[in-house]
Amino acid sequence: MSVIDQFIDSRQLDRGSADKTIEAYKRxxxxxxxxxxxxxxxxxxxxxxxxxxxxxxxxQKQKASSIARKVSTLRQFFKFCCLEKGLKKNPAEKLQGPHQTKRLPKFLDHKAVTELLKASDIGWPYEKGNREALQARDRAMVYLLYATGIRVSELVGLSTHNLDLQLEYIRVKGKGDKERIVPYASVAGDKLRAYLELRMQLNPATDHLFVNRNGLAITRQGFWKILKVLAERAGIPSNVSPHFLRHSFATHLLQSGMNLRSVQMLLGHSDLSTTQIYAHVTPEHLKIAHRKFHPRG
Structure with a gap:
């Protein structure tokens, strides 16, 4: 087994890295x-x-983000070689990567989210034949995505066994196969129940919660296409992606006063610094909170 393969195995077994991360390391x-x-x-x-x-x-004009990832991979690899393979000197110790400016996450304001939810209530103009079931599915997906802030890959990966309608929470398997419990609001629960009553009309051939007209698990690309059309019908930018709703979820919770640590747990971030970027998009609300709680604010 090559040193690269041994490193890859260590990331999988010891770190529980996600499949896509492992593929990137190897590449x-x-x-x-x-x-x-x-x-x-x-x-x-x-x-x-x-x-x-x-x-x-x-x-080769590669993106700074791609170069930064490769630098990170090399640093991890040679650190592994020093710790596990007896390499005496780490050549990547002083390796410099590109300076990256953190981009603020794009999100929808409350009015835009309301319009998007209204558009999902009206529904995609499907042709006759399972129209009601497909519209109910789309509605449940949009409401649940905004209600939980989960990743689109987590959304389409949900199975019927991950759902607790009585306690109103979902069990999500995130990056690195880490599981977390995420609650959702009753309004999203109502949309889920309405969809589940019609789900069998789609003749599901899988236990995935959300299926397409062929009974197979809906894909990320399939849901993105649906969201794009609903956004256009709502009169908001058609470049809206599922991640916009995740960003909107986090931003709106912080604006409402939820602490960063709680938002971190709901989003499934392993590092609080990843969540802290949302604090930069809510400066006015931070000022209000500061004035409210600081003794000399």
Whole structure:
């Protein structure tokens, strides 16, 4: 087994990294190994080899985010080699990545969300034949996405067993197969019940909660297409993505006074710093909270 394969195994077994992350690790490391001279030994790799690789990426006009990911992969790989494979010197210790400006998340204001929910209540103009069931499904998906802030991959990955209609929560499997419990509002529960009453009309061939007209699990792309049409009908930007609703969920909770730690748990962020970016999109509400609670505000 190669050192790269051993590293990949360690990420899967020890860290529980998601499949897409594992694929990216492997792709990045293979690309780097192909940039080296034949028969280059691990212990012969130095900072110059790494910088030459990164320079080629810049020359190929790759995105800063992609380069930053590759730098992170190399740092993790060589740290693993030092800890587990006896490599005496870490060549990636001083490897510099591109400076990235954190982009503020795009979200919908309360009025836009209300219009989107209204559009889902009216529904996509499906042709006759299971129209009611498909519209009920779309309605339940939009309401549940905004009510929980889950990722679209988590939404389409839900099974009927992940749903507790009585206690009104869903069990979500997020990144790295980490599970969390996310509650939802009663209005979303009503939409889910209405959909479940009609779900069998779609002849589901899977236990996925949301299925398409063929009875198979609806895809992320399929839901994105639905959301785009509903957004257009609501009179809001048609570039709305499912992630807009996740960002809207988090932003609106912070605006309402929920603390960052609680929002972090609901979103399934492993690091609070990931959640903190939402604080930057609600400065006025932070000012109001400061004036309200600070003794000399």
């Amino acid at each position: 990045d490391l293979i690309q780097f190994s192909q940039s080296l001279k034949n028969e280059t030994r691990l212990e012969d790799i130095d900072l110059n080899d790494l910088n030459a690789f990164i320079s080629r990426l810049y020359g």
